[in-house]
Amino acid sequence: MEMIRNLSNEELSELTLASDERFLQQELTALPAQAREAADRSDEFWAAQRAAVWSKIAGRERAKLRRPVLVGAAAAAIIAIGILFVPQKTKPAVTVVPPPAISDQELLIQVERVVQSGAPASLQPAGLLMQEVAQYAPTVQTKESHEN
C-alpha cells in the first residue's frame, strides 16, 4: 500500500495496464491477425480505390481551374444586371432664365449708347429712331403741362 502511494499517476497507469494486458493476453494477442483478416481485400479492390482517389483529385483540380472563370462570369453578369436595372441618373432640368425685364425707355437708352459708341451700319435705323424720339419728347411734355 505504501508503495502504491509513492507511485505517480503515470506509473500507476503503467502498472494497471501491464496487469490488464496479462489478464487479456489471449484476446489481445489474437487482435492483430483478426484485424488484418477483417480488413483484407483483393488486389482489384486496392487498385480501384487508388483509381477512385485519382478521379477525385482530378475532379477537384478541374473545379479549382474552373473557379476563376465562374467567378469572372458571375461578376460580369452582376455588372450587366446592374446596368440594366439600376435607374439611370436623370439629367438636370435645363432652366431657362428669362432675361431681366427692362422698360422700353431703358432699352432705347441702351440702343442709343451703342449707336453713339460707333455702331455698325445695320443698326443705323435704330439711330434714326433715337433722333426722332429725342426731337419729340420735350414737345409732348410741354403740351401735357399746358393741359394740366
Added chain:
Amino acid sequence: MSIDTALANSLPTAAVTEEAGISAERFEQLMLQHQRRVYRVIYLLVRDADAADTLTQECFLRAYQKRKGFRGECKVETWLLRIAVNLVRDHGKNRRVSFWRRLIQGDANLPDPVSEGATPEAALLAKEELQTVWSAVNSLSPQQRTIFFLRFSEEMPLAEIAALLEIKTGTVKAQLARATGKLRELKEKQWK
C-alpha cells in the same frame, strides 16, 4: 524534413515536379505503401466496409491537397493516420445513431477466428471470447477505442500513438489503462 525528403528517402527513384512538389508517381507509391493500413485502421474504427473505403479515399485526397504543408515532424504514415483518425471522428459525429445500432445488434463483420487444427469447441470458445472483446471495445469512448486499436491491433508504440493523436504519452497510457480496465471488468463479469 519535408514530405518530399521523407518520400525521397523511401522512394529514391521517384521524380519531383517543380510546381506540385510531389509527382503523380510518388503519390501513387505513397498510396500503394500505406492504403492497406489506413483502410484497416479506419475499418476497425467505423466497422463498415463501404464507409471505410470512402473515408480512405477522402484521407488520400486530403493528403494530396495538404502535401505541401507536411513539415516532416513525424513519419508520413503517422501523418496519414492522423488525417484518417480525424476523418473518422468527424464521420462519427454524424453517425452516432448508426454506432448505437451496431452496438445493440452486435458485429456482423466480425471475422471467424477459427485457427487451423483447433477443435470445433475451442474454435467456438475463441470466437465467443473475441466477440466479447470487440463488443466491449465498442462501449469505449471514441478516443479510448482509437488508442486501443492502434496499440493492440496495429501494435503501435505509445509514443507514436501520442504523436498521431497529438496528445501526451501519459494521456495515452491513462486512456489505455481505462480501456483495458473496462474490458477486464467485462471479462470478469462473464466468468461469474
